[in-house]
Amino acid sequence: MHEKARCAIYPLKGQSDPVKRFTVPDDKVEWNKEWTDYSPLEFTAPFVLTAVWADPPLDKKDFSPSWNSLDEKVNRKSHEGEYEIQDGRPLNPHGRTGLSGRGILGRWGPNHAADPVVTRWQRDAAGSQILNTDSGLPVLEFVCIERGDGGGWAIPGGMVDPGEKVSTALKREFMEEAMDSTQASSEENAENSALVDKFFSEGTEVYKGYVDDPRNTDNSWMETVVMSFHDSTGDSVGRLKLKAGDDAKNLKWMAIDDTLTLYASHKAFVKKVAELLKAHW
Numbered sequence: 001m002h003e004k005a006r007c008a009i010y011p012l013k014g015q016s017d018p019v020k021r022f023t024v025p026d027d028k029v030e031w032n033k034e035w036t037d038y039s040p041l042e043f044t045a046p047f048v049l050t051a052v053w054a055d056p057p058l059d060k061k062d063f064s065p066s067w068n069s070l071d072e073k074v075n076r077k078s079h080e081g082e083y084e085i086q087d088g089r090p091l092n093p094h095g096r097t098g099l100s101g102r103g104i105l106g107r108w109g110p111n112h113a114a115d116p117v118v119t120r121w122q123r124d125a126a127g128s129q130i131l132n133t134d135s136g137l138p139v140l141e142f143v144c145i146e147r148g149d150g151g152g153w154a155i156p157g158g159m160v161d162p163g164e165k166v167s168t169a170l171k172r173e174f175m176e177e178a179m180d181s182t183q184a185s186s187e188e189n190a191e192n193s194a195l196v197d198k199f200f201s202e203g204t205e206v207y208k209g210y211v212d213d214p215r216n217t218d219n220s221w222m223e224t225v226v227m228s229f230h231d232s233t234g235d236s237v238g239r240l241k242l243k244a245g246d247d248a249k250n251l252k253w254m255a256i257d258d259t260l261t262l263y264a265s266h267k268a269f270v271k272k273v274a275e276l277l278k279a280h281w
Contacts (some may be wrong), residue, residue, distance in 0.1 A: 002029055002094045004264055005216035010103060012045060013149060019043050021098030029095035031084070040218060044101040054106035058088055065108060073163035078110045079209045079223050089219045094210055097218050105220040106159075113211070113224040114169040115157030115266070116200070117273045118143040118178075120231045120238075122255055127234075132257075132280040139255055140279040142270060143242065145177050146250035147263060151214075154263035155270070156248060157224065166225045170203075171196050180245025192241060199236045203227040206272040213264040226269045228276055257281060 006029075010019035022040040027033065048054045055074075056063045065071055067090055068082045076090075084091045089100075090109035105111045122130045122139040129138045145156045158173035160166060171193075175181035179192050204227065211222040231237040244251035254260070256274050258281055260267050274281045 001210065001212045001265065001268075002097075004212045004214045005092075005094070005097045005221070007214045010043070010099060011149070011151065011214045012104060019099070019103075024096045024098045031091060031095055035096075038096065040096070040098050040100045042100045043103060043217075045104045048102055048104060048106060051106060055102075055108050058108065067109060074107065075112055075160070075162070076107070076109050079225075083109065092216060092218050092221045094212075094221070097216050099217045100219055101217055102220040103215055103217045105215055105217070105222070108220055110223045111220060112160040113157055113222060114160050114166045114173060115155045115224050115226045115269060116170045116174050116203070116229055117155055117206070117226060117270060118174070118199075118229045118231075118237060119256075119273060119277065120234050120253070121279075123234065135280045137278065137280040139257075140274055140277060141253040141255050142273070143174075143178050143237075144252055144254040144262075145244055145248035148247040148249045151263045152261065153254065155226075155266050156251075157226075167200070170225075170227055171200050174200075176245055177248040178242050178244070178251055179240065180243040182245055184245075188241070195236075195240055199231070199240070200229055203229045204276060206276060207269055211265045222264070226272070228273045230273075230277055 006024050008021060012019050028035050067076055067085055069076055080093045083093045119140050119142045122141050124130055132139055143156060144153050147154050156174055156177035160169040175196055181189050206228050207226040209223060211224050213222040216222060242251055256270055271281055
């Protein structure tokens with residue numbers, strides 16, 4: 001759960017000189033392992049420093065974040081429990097990443113996301129469930145988007161806004177990335193919202209915690225709540241007007257098995273859904 005967060009080249013588009021991490025071997029990941037030669041690059045993307053949605057630099061006057069707590073509307077609590085503060089900075093609870101600062105993440109400490117895994121059974125032309133020939137278990141499909149930032153295929157989730165409930169973020173992100181709500185008409189959005197509200201009214205939490213994300217640094221990291229929303233008959237999701245939108249450039253129903261290659265920790269999340277629904281993996 002801490003491999004992609006140590007990727008050699010940090011994922012920053014549009015920069016001629018790549019941002020390289022200090023190499024962190026497996027036996028030096030944990031903070032309690034002494035490593036006097038550890039010298040990570042300090043990096044926060046320039047656009048983060050001026051973004052209205054991001055924290056200011058820690059040395060800015062009147063900026064005194066309340067770590068491990070709800071800081072006004074910004075949730076600085078971690079799903080992993082209380083994280084340590086060193087030299088005024090939060091420390092990644094899963095250890096060293098080879099990069100300090102915030103990278104391209106907005107918040108010091110945990111950056112909270114919500115990820116909805118929307119599934120249906122794969123069916124043949126007659127409408128019967130398709131069983132995998134090896135396991136004999138039914139095959140699941142899930143709504144999968146191709147990230148516009150070059151990160152590959154992923155669950156259509158995103159960031160939880162300050163003061164926003166996770167349930168609200170799940171619906172909003174799904175509509176933005178899988179139903180193109182930012183470009184749809186108000187009439188279409190009203191209809192789609194009603195369908196999503198009904199379908200998302202019942203879900204099962206399958207994960208809450210740290211995400212092994214290539215954007216993570218020593219001082220900023222991704223966390224998420226993953227919810228499973230399953231349509232056992234295929235009638236509910238069949239009514240959703242799916243279309244890639246916002247920062248997604250493509251969308252499809254993807255069959256679930258152990259050959260999946262997905263962004264960050266998403267493969268592990270999808271596996272949990274397959275296990276929950278007793279589907280093929």
